[in-house]
Amino acid sequence: MNKAAIIVAGGRGTRMGSPIPKQYLEIGGTPVLMRTLEVFYQLDSAISLVLVIPETDFALWEELCEKFGFEVPHEVVAGGKSRFQSVKNGLDSLQWEEGLVAIHDGVRPFVAPEVVALSFEKAEVHGSAVAVVPLKDSIRKLTDENKSFYQERQYFRLVQTPQTFSLKMIKQAFDVTELHHFTDDATVFEHQGWQVHLIAGNPENIKITTPEDMEYAQFLLQRQS
Template sequence: MNKSAIIVAGGKGTRMGSPIPKQYLEIGGKPVLMHTLEVFYQLDAQIRLILVIPEVDMDFWIELCDKFDFEIPHQLVAGGPSRFQSVKNGLNAIADTQGVVAIHDGVRPFVSPSVIAESFRMASQYGSAIAVVPLKDSIRKLTDEGKSFYQERQYFRLVQTPQTFDLVRIKKAFDVTELHHFTDDATVFEHQGWQVHLIAGNAENIKITSPEDMDYAQFLLLKS
């Protein structure tokens, strides 16, 4: 089975309030993005790694790789004006006619290797595998009239990445015009009328977007 992973890192770090995008900030002595790539490589060095970043960041990333002696093999692909377009560019870089591809946020460096492995297994069997975690807090639904209603939290899940798919199907799914309801790769897949298969994610697999997330990331590194 041909396995690929598209690591998408197109953020500008607006909420982080940093002069450089969050994916290049250091935790544990190296940029966040390097930690993310390492998880996939250490699980299976045969996974083809495709890193999608803004074209204007490419020289900076190459400088970071030199600075930190980062030698994990990966292919650089220029991102697009949206996440949808960036993922599509990553998919277009895969010449294989069959296989399985994981799509993962570059700023989720704490994904469990077992979750990645399970996503490849389940996607090869069901065509898709979406990592999710249950909600811990109570939730309420807001209405346009300013009212709110209790919701049964056991019927909801928080969606993470990786979101892993049969390569042929996900390429077909992305061969459409981008729509506003494409909030993640699973919604693009569902647009074809296909049901997505859910798998258990891991709670530590946070998406680093704020200074508080950076503090928690440092804690997780010290804990590991």
């Protein structure tokens, strides 16, 4: 079974307040993006890794790979104007039609290897496998009339990545016009009328977006050590 992972890192990191996009910032002396790629490579070196970044970052990424001696095999693909377009570009770079593909945020370097492995296992059976975690806090639903209503949190989940799919099915799903409610790959898949299969993610699998996230990432790294 062919397996691939598309690592998407097209953001500019404006909320981080750094002149360097968040995916290239260092945690424990290694850029975030390299740590993310290493998780997939160390799990299974046969997984085809596709890194999607802005074309304007190609030279920077090449410099970083040389600087840090990064030798994990991967293909670099130019991102698009939106996450949808970036993922589509990554999918289009895969020449085979049958197999499985995990789509993962480049700034989630703390995904557990067992979650990635489980996502491939369940996607092979169900056609999809999306990592989620339960909510810890109480939640309320807001209305346009500025009112709020209590919601049963056990019926909700926070969505993470990887989101892993049958390659044939997800390529078909992305062969549509982009819509505003395509907030992640699962919503694109679901647009075809297919049910999304959920799997348990790991709480440490945070999406690094703000300076506070970087501080927490340093803590997680120290705890792993």
